[in-house]
Amino acid sequence: xxxxSPVPRAFYDRDTVEVAHDLLGAFLVxxxxxxxxxxxxxxxxAYLGEMDLAAHxxxxxxxxxxxxxxxxxFAYVYLIYGIYCCLNVVTEREGNACxxxxxxxxxxxNLRDRTQGPGLLCRAMGVDLRQNGRDLESPDFFxxxxxxxxxxxxxxxxxxxxxxxxIWAAKPLRFYLDGNPYISRK
DNA sequence: TCATCGATCCTC
DNA sequence: AGGATCGATGAG
Numbered sequence: 001x002x003x004x005s006p007v008p009r010a011f012y013d014r015d016t017v018e019v020a021h022d023l024l025g026a027f028l029v030x031x032x033x034x035x036x037x038x039x040x041x042x043x044x045x046a047y048l049g050e051m052d053l054a055a056h057x058x059x060x061x062x063x064x065x066x067x068x069x070x071x072x073x074f075a076y077v078y079l080i081y082g083i084y085c086c087l088n089v090v091t092e093r094e095g096n097a098c099x100x101x102x103x104x105x106x107x108x109x110n111l112r113d114r115t116q117g118p119g120l121l122c123r124a125m126g127v128d129l130r131q132n133g134r135d136l137e138s139p140d141f142f143x144x145x146x147x148x149x150x151x152x153x154x155x156x157x158x159x160x161x162x163x164x165x166x167i168w169a170a171k172p173l174r175f176y177l178d179g180n181p182y183i184s185r186k
Numbered sequence: 187t188c189a190t191c192g193a194t195c196c197t198c
Numbered sequence: 199a200g201g202a203t204c205g206a207t208g209a210g
Contacts, residue, residue, distance in 0.1 A: 045193070054193070064207065081194055082204025088193085101193055119194050129206090161193050184194095 004029055004038065006142035012072035016091045016098040020046040020175050023089070023100055024154060025146030027108065031139075032126040039105030039115055039125065041143075043176040043183045045159045047088070049098045054165035057097035067133045068097040075141070077122070077132040084119025087127050089136060089143070103160075103174070106182040117184040153178035160185070 004027055012019060023041050030037050047055035056078070057068045067076045068090060076088040076099055088099040105115040105125070113124040122128065136142050156172035163169050176183045 047193075056193080059208095062208070078193085079204090079206060081192055081202085082206080083202090084194055086193060103193085117194070159193070 004144040006137045007145050009071075009073040009137065011145075012089060012091050012136070013093060014091065016046045016048055016100060017173070019089075019091045020044045020100045021154060022146065023102070023143070024175060024177055025150060025152060027144040027146075028102065028105060028125065029144060030125050030127060030141050035110050037111055037125050038109040039111055039121070040108055041102055042106050042180045043104035043174070045101040045103060046173040046175070047099045047101065048173070049092070049096050052165075053168045054159060054162035055097070055099070065097065068099055070094055073136050075131050075134045075136055077127060077129055079129060080119065085122040085128050086118040087122050087125075087131070104176070104182050104184045106180060116182055
C-alpha cells in the first residue's frame with residue numbers, strides 16, 4: 001500500500017457520481033487515541049442534492065443539513081434510529097448539497113468490529129457526531145487515494161432504505177466493488 | 187417543549 | 199419479515 005495521505009479538496013469538488021466511483025478502493029483513516037484505524041472503502045451511495053428526494057438536503061437548509069450545503073471535503077455525520085451514526089463526505093461546490101454515504105469497509109488496520117453497513121462502519125471506525133462538520137484534510141481524519149492500477153469492477157444498484165423517495169428510489173446510485181466480501185448486502 | 191421519525195441492525 | 203430503540207430534529 002502506498003503511503004496514506006489526504007486527498008486534496010479538489011477531489012471532492014467534482015460530480016458526485018464520479019467522486020463516489022473514485023472513493024471505491026480509497027482508504028478511510030481515523031486516528032483514535034493514537035491508533036490509526038484504516039479501512040478500504042468498498043461500498044458507497046451518492047446523494048445528489050436538493051432535488052434528490054432521498055437526500056437529507058431535499059428538506060432544505062436546516063441546522064442539521066448545514067454541513068451538506070457547505071464546501072466539499074467535510075464530513076456529514078448524522079444519527080439514525082437513535083443508535084447508529086452514518087458518515088458522508090460532502091461533494092461538489094458550496095451550495096450544491098451533495099454527498100457520498102460510506103456504507104462498508106474492508107478492514108485494513110486496527111479494525112476489530114464489523115464494518116459492513118453504514119452504522120457498523122462508524123462504530124468500528126470510532127466515528128460519531130463529534131466528527132460532524134470536520135475537515136477531511138485533518139491529519140487524524142482523512143481519505144487517501146485509491147491505487148489506480150488495481151483492476152476492479154464497479155456494480156451499480158438502487159440505494160438502500162429510500163423506498164419513500166419515488167422516482168429517486170430506483171436510480172442506480174449505490175456502488176460497490178464486485179465480489180468484495182465486505183459489502184453490506186447483495 | 188415534544189411528537190415524530192429514521193440513508194439500520196438483529197433476530198426470528 | 200418484523201420489531202427494537204432512542205436521540206435528534208424541527209415545527210409550533
